[in-house]
Amino acid sequence: MDIEIIKCLKDNYSYLIIDKSTQGACVVDPSEAKPIIDTIEQKKINLKYILNTHHHYDHVGGNLELKKKYNCEIIGYKDDKYRIPEIDILVENNEVWKRDNFESKIYHIPGHTTGHIAFHFFKENKIFTGDTLFSLGCGRIFEGTYEQMFNSLNIIKKLPKNTEIYCGHEYTLQNSKFCKINDPKNIKLKNKIEKIKEKLKKNLPTIPSTLSEELECNIFLRAKDLESFSKLRDLKDNF
Template sequence: MTLDLVTLPALSDNYTFLLHDDDSGATAVIDVPEAAPIDAALRERGWTLSEIWLTHHHADHIQGVEALLAKHPAKVTGARADTHRLPPLDRAVSDGDSFTFGGEEVHVMDVSGHTVGHIAFHLPGSTIAFTADSLMALGCGRVFEGSMEQMWDSLQKFTVLDPETTICSGHEYTQKNAEFALTIEPDSSALKSRADAIAAARARGEPTVPSRLSDELATNPFLRAADEPVRRNLDMMDAPAAEVFAEIRRRKDAF
């Protein structure tokens, strides 16, 4: 089964995503930073919006929902735990829930940390995960509401997915993330190569999102807090992985 995935830039550095099933005609959008680019993309392709999936309550992920619904009535899905901070939901979901889209199962993952109630949507059949501000390309979201340990635990949920999974995150932060990652693993040839490719893509005005999970596992310092090279470089060989992660996150916050 193949679903069409369209990556759309929005606002200054956000991304939103369209997911379309040719057989049923169903179309979902994941997060709505603003309505205009989504409306334009739907009209250009002749697609009818059927679903809106929301990952968390921050304005830059939901503020376009009302305007989009005014033109494209659709079923809204979001976290049950965040109902009080999201637009009105037609389907409230929790960790471990699943639903069907285009004949494929969509698994809901609680990935709290950036916010409490942040969820991700994983489609194992298409090897796609919509991670928003949890796992990001060469980074992760700031820990605003949850704890560092909670964020570390959330990120670990992605490490067991198929390494070929396409990671659809919420922002074009990758080049800055790469610059920071090199302060954590300056001798990593894989990271250096990826950083060079990212810089070249940005120079051409190309997006760096989505990314591939295998690349994140190999180069993203926030997934590598348990790995020896990272621990050694931080002089934290005997520290629990969650503490190493917290140190990396604190350094990034000040970077």
Template structure:
């Protein structure tokens, strides 16, 4: 496994910032740039030098910090080709199957439409690290601003096929609110109840809950469990296709 240093920190009111560094070369990428000042503080705290910004999607709370960071560091900005017009100072446009390199670290681009149509994630297989932006959250998934429920369900199935020991880095600290919804949708899930209690305690101590493990998400995240009978029953869709169950769960969460 190639050594990688990963630093997680809060941005804005509830965004998650992430720095990924190749220990051998010193190359360092920010996953999105939610807030210039927060990223600069994280760089100062770690002593790392920013060389890349890997953008997951076009929303302002993920790209606002790019111009200032680019001016200061000259970092190479990489982002989804389908949303390039809305990403400031983009240098390289990528799509499904492309590879990005941060020093010796190699990440595969995965198309993840749903939250936005051009959304992408970055999968660093050797490091078992998935940077999912606003597609898959700890105990949740992104709102469907552009894609359909079918789009997002197909995306989540794609991500769920990755190894269970994958560390999931998402774009927001929504986990406590997500846990409350998950318990409402899946109240008899013992693993979920245990996890929710741990999340309550961690947030009470002011700790971030990112990353989580993908295997943990498969066992407790209701949006990855739409094939389970318990979740189908929770939305009165027993026996119906998983995509329909997912759509009903997402609509319920929007009202929750």
């Protein structure tokens, strides 16, 4: 399974998940269609599925154009039936979605939105976390509660430590500044920041991160309880 990281809009990432044996593909959170189409045509692959983590326009903006052009199916959470454009397949928490050679466990991880999900390709140790977990950060709480977001992050924390994290935005450097202020003695964080800067200088994505790195460096995953997490989230909102 190959993953193509595609930059969209200002700082969004969409991901093409390509089955090398068939050249079939899924796309995760296509915020706009053109960059996705360009990569599909260049790679000569067959787009079969659109996987949406949540309904926000910067994650579903390319749905309709891609569906019309490639006749692919759109997958999203059951409670977002009326919020994700032309959704075809409704998935539930802890369901294993399996089509062709693609197999992913669905986690309902509300907080950023009430219908947010993650797609965990457990055989490949890769998870697509949308706007719930970022590298060195977590999403703003728009529709859910602090408790929901804290619990959602705890679900991800229990995955194997070598799991690769593919998130929805290139926020890593900005997130690192907040982590550094609140965790100034963290040597592993300082080392990660240097690697982040090197990647960005080369115009490379800082994604994927690994769960192991996030557990060591992400201040939100290091919060011991709901109270401390909530305080951090409030501070970050005004950072």
